[in-house]
Amino acid sequence: MKFGGTSVGSAERIAQAADLVIAGVRDGHRIVVVTSAMSGITNQLISTAQIATRGNWQPSVRDNFFERHRTVADQLIKDAPSRRKALMEIIGERLDQFEKLCFGLSMVHELTPRILDVISSTGERLLAPLLAGAIATRGVEAEAVEATELIVTNDQFGSADPLMDRTQSKTESRLRPFIERGVVPVITGFIGATEDGVLTTLGRGGSDYSASIIGAALSADEVWIWTDVDGVMTANPGEVPEARTMREISYSEASELAYYGAKVLHHRTILPVYKQNIPLRILNSFNASDPGTRVSRNGHPSARGVKAVTSIRNVSLVTISGKGMQGIPGIAAKTFSAVAAERANIFMISQASSENNLCLVVNAGESRRIVKALRSWLELELIQGHVEDISVDDSIAVVAAIGDRMQGRPGIAGKVFGSLGAAGVNVIAISQGSYERNISFIVSADQAADAVRAIHRAFELDKPSQ
Ligand code: ADP
Ligand code: ASP
Ligand code: MG
Numbered sequence: 001m002k003f004g005g006t007s008v009g010s011a012e013r014i015a016q017a018a019d020l021v022i023a024g025v026r027d028g029h030r031i032v033v034v035t036s037a038m039s040g041i042t043n044q045l046i047s048t049a050q051i052a053t054r055g056n057w058q059p060s061v062r063d064n065f066f067e068r069h070r071t072v073a074d075q076l077i078k079d080a081p082s083r084r085k086a087l088m089e090i091i092g093e094r095l096d097q098f099e100k101l102c103f104g105l106s107m108v109h110e111l112t113p114r115i116l117d118v119i120s121s122t123g124e125r126l127l128a129p130l131l132a133g134a135i136a137t138r139g140v141e142a143e144a145v146e147a148t149e150l151i152v153t154n155d156q157f158g159s160a161d162p163l164m165d166r167t168q169s170k171t172e173s174r175l176r177p178f179i180e181r182g183v184v185p186v187i188t189g190f191i192g193a194t195e196d197g198v199l200t201t202l203g204r205g206g207s208d209y210s211a212s213i214i215g216a217a218l219s220a221d222e223v224w225i226w227t228d229v230d231g232v233m234t235a236n237p238g239e240v241p242e243a244r245t246m247r248e249i250s251y252s253e254a255s256e257l258a259y260y261g262a263k264v265l266h267h268r269t270i271l272p273v274y275k276q277n278i279p280l281r282i283l284n285s286f287n288a289s290d291p292g293t294r295v296s297r298n299g300h301p302s303a304r305g306v307k308a309v310t311s312i313r314n315v316s317l318v319t320i321s322g323k324g325m326q327g328i329p330g331i332a333a334k335t336f337s338a339v340a341a342e343r344a345n346i347f348m349i350s351q352a353s354s355e356n357n358l359c360l361v362v363n364a365g366e367s368r369r370i371v372k373a374l375r376s377w378l379e380l381e382l383i384q385g386h387v388e389d390i391s392v393d394d395s396i397a398v399v400a401a402i403g404d405r406m407q408g409r410p411g412i413a414g415k416v417f418g419s420l421g422a423a424g425v426n427v428i429a430i431s432q433g434s435y436e437r438n439i440s441f442i443v444s445a446d447q448a449a450d451a452v453r454a455i456h457r458a459f460e461l462d463k464p465s466q
Contacts, residue, residue: 002033005037006286008038008131014130018076025184045123046120048102053110057105097118131186143185147189149193175214190207212269216275219278223278225282230284230287236310247300250295260310260400260438305403306459318370319357321388338378344370345362350429371390415459423454
């Protein structure tokens with residue numbers, strides 16, 4: 001079971017999370033818990049670090065974090081003063097480390113990805129002992145465990161990837177004894193460590209990924225993600241109020257949705273559970289009796305073809321253009337090598353058969369760096385005039401229509417683009433892989449919500465599917 005930030009956002013929510021764990025244990029399940037930080041904490045930690053790096057460190061920040069967690073501990077662990085005292089000591093020590101790091105940043109004025117990982121992991125490191133304490137106070141033995149002892153990753157700070165073999169053996173040997181003894185391990189989500197023990201994080205929203213990594217490492221029967229909505233919905237409910245919860249979706253649908261911006265799942269969550277065929281459930285901790293969404297191999301494909309629609313913001317369109325690009329081999333190869341060397345992600349690629357331009361969608365925060373790398377990798381082509389321009393446009397969004405049943409069905413793309421035309425949305429570029437489970441396209445950012453709503457309406461996704 002993984003609990004997201006809002007599901008552990010207050011004393012009341014943590015008590016509810018502890019009750020859900022205990023209900024599972026009483027039902028005869030053996031449960032491992034992964035927790036996020038309290039809602040809002042990770043953002044505050046990161047902005048505090050950034051402000052400190054500019055030379056402004058205010059010691060009152062530490063006290064605010066301490067007070068927020070102390071109030072919760074006072075309410076949750078009323079009747080066990082010694083447990084509460086030990087817990088507050090742990091919380092105090094972790095905040096001392098955070099304070100020292102921020103003070104250091106205010107002196108050196110430099111924030112490396114490695115230090116930022118240590119700072120942004122503090123929220124999970126405060127919460128795991130609190131949640132374990134709340135479970136133990138309710139009568140089921142529980143123990144906080146640092147994910148640095150379990151998840152071994154590469155050293156890509158800020159979005160590290162697990163090394164599954166090492167992770168599997170460490171997780172198995174560290175957690176199995178707890179499970180056998182009926183103790184509930186409560187693990188810090190979001191965090192891992194390199195082979196040398198240096199702390200890393202798995203990327204923002206990464207606690208979902210932690211849960212699927214740990215679930216796969218232990219060959220769990222199921223992985224349950226407790227969040228604040230009734231499951232994975234046909235669209236972002238903030239963008240499409242009539243969006244509906246999908247009861248069953250496939251790994252590939254969930255993975256496409258997560259990759260194309262559905263915040264409900266971290267974009268890499270699916271792979272570890274998919275490889276072992278472990279079902280994943282997305283459940284609402286505010287409405288625990290709802291069955292939520294089940295993600296599995298088959299996932300009940302929808303007869304409509306399109307099952308959900310999503311959008312990614314904060315992306316940029318990089319365009320490489322030149323009339324002389326036609327027939328010149330290697331420009332695409334160099335382009336992808338340049339992006340790979342920057343270790344950046346490409347969300348979408350599009351090239352028309354005239355070969356006059358090649359466009360890529362990348363994270364907005366990485367676009368300037370990528371353009372610089374491209375100018376250097378394609379220097380010769382620029383001098384020769386085969387490539388005339390490498391430009392970047394930050395005012396775009398990618399919209400994706402997703403569904404397993406799109407495959408081999410004529411007319412879906414026609415309906416998608418027909419609905420956009422009727423809604424007056426201009427499409428800048430289009431891409432569909434031969435896998436045919438996703439049609440994605442670029443629109444200007446201010447038309448993205450209209451595009452999502454138009455497709456949602458055209459495929460009647462607000463109505464239950466047959
Ligand atoms: P947690 O803190 O539990 O990890 P997140 O805020 O990361 O929760 O993710 C849940 C949120 O994702 C929901 O509150 C919802 O606003 C948003 N969301 C975006 N797209 C979707 C979607 N397709 N289905 C469900 N929720 C979505
Ligand atoms: N606390 C981390 C974040 O806010 C990880 C997570 O919540 O999944 O990104
Ligand atoms: Mg999340």
